[in-house]
Amino acid sequence: MDGKLAVIGLGSIGSMALWQASRLTDAVTGFEAHSPAHGRSAVGGDTRLFRMIYLGTPNLYPILERSRDLWAELEAETGQDILTRCGGLSIGAGGGSYISQLLHTAQVNGAGHEILSHEDLTERYPQHRLRPDDVAVYDPNAGVLRTDRAVTAAIAAAEAKGATVHINTPIDSITETDDGVAITSGDRSWIFENVIVASGGWSQRLMPDYLKAHTETRRVFLSWFVARDASQFTPERFPIFSRMYEDRAMYGAPAVDGVTVKATLDGRGTVTDDPDAFPRQLSEAETAETLETVSDFIPGLIPTVVRSDAFPDLYTKDRNPLLGWLSGTSRIYCATGFSGGGFKNATGYGHIAAHEALGKQPIEGLDFVRPERFKTT
CATH class of the missing domain: 3.30.9.10 (D-Amino Acid Oxidase, subunit A, domain 2)
Structure with missing residues (x-):
């Protein structure tokens, strides 16, 4: 076992999930396909809006x-x-x-x-x-959030607490086993107890078919x-x-x-x-x-x-995020599909993902973001 938790994708949400997880354990590893806050991800564009008044649930x-x-x-x-x-x-x-x-x-x-x-x-x-x-x-x-500064700060804070970070390491596959989750990148592989998928616009490649049908x-x-x-x-x-x-x-x-x-x-x-x-x-x-x-x-x-x-960026059909386990018995946790509106809540979503994926604190009142809502539609 290479650790308790892997976070795949260290962008808007993944960087914050890594930071929050590092507060709970030093056995967390982050994987980023490119470099943190790279200009091709949904982090790009310098700033995002933060507001407490919005249209939504x-x-x-x-x-x-x-x-x-x-x-x-x-x-x-x-x-x-x-x-x-x-x-x-x-x-x-x-x-x-x-x-x-x-x-x-x-x-x-x-x-x-x-x-x-x-x-x-x-x-x-x-x-x-x-x-x-x-x-x-x-x-x-x-107010206005500085996106690249936020992401790099969160990753640095996580590393300071003992998190491991692999950059320029795109993940090719995720496979659940009897003991955990195996992930591969090229000829390298790792096994973790649980995995958070936070790959934004690239997440579909690592999703089951039922979620691919409800995202774009x-x-x-x-x-x-x-x-x-x-x-x-x-x-x-x-x-x-x-x-x-x-x-x-x-x-x-x-x-x-x-x-x-x-x-x-x-x-x-x-x-x-x-x-x-x-x-x-x-x-x-x-x-x-x-x-x-x-x-x-x-x-x-x-x-x-x-x-x-x-x-x-990855959008869901109902424009609500995908935040939760793929199923009741899965070890793969989704933190993606924020539909162009995730950055203002990136720290909050990262907190939820890290605590739930490490089995520390299940959060109530989140049925509207659970991936399983699409299994019956």
Whole structure:
């Protein structure tokens, strides 16, 4: 036996599962097909949004609360500045479904929030060009996460506690045996008591058929712009945002580098058959829609895409993650399928995966993420 637990994939969730597992045992090993926080994974793109107000099941809120606390713990443990707490705006038509659903979720969860009228929003955040009926829900606990810094910090923290890390080691197969789980990479093999699969857009290769039928790898793109006046788009003056208007949706983050503002179309991911081979550049249609939307929503950004990229991520049919054992008797634990929305909860998901995979703390109230939900559909 080579250890109690292997974590396959050290990206958004796997790095956090490794860190959390290292707090429980020094017999944990992480495997990364490339290098930590490499630019081709779903970690790429510098930043992700953190927010406590969202559209989704109320069962997600306890994970958000745990994630918020664990981001602070990771910062304290590593001395890294990972979560910039700058607040967040959700902008949409007053009385429309987007704002109404956000407010309902916030009220059910007891999440702190402030309703900004059209006049409030115009006065406080003039960077946004508003329509007459636009209002906003302000999330005071929101912020922007530095993805590459988070992942490398978590891996370093895990290694400091005794975890072993193999980089440039893609896993070819996983096989359950009577005693544990055998994994192979080329001509090398290992046996562990249990295994967490956290390979993001590459996870399908290691999945049983019943999960392959309910998942797909999608190409998600990001875009960045330069501001006409950079001082208006610092984290102190420009919160993260998500905006919906009819068939248009855009989200973004302030200029954490002092230069570029992330402003990206939402909900535009496309299915790809191969996470290693898909177009990284925006198509003409994607560029045109992005420019049209950013010119309409945020006129203070120069309407030229100065940087763009695309990344693979695994989506499930119901857009809820895969977090749990493949079956009641399996030794293989899934932590994947986060459908483009996993990073804000990466520490919380990593905590759940590590504790459950090591048999320390089964978590209740998570039927909506268990892989077995797809066995009957």
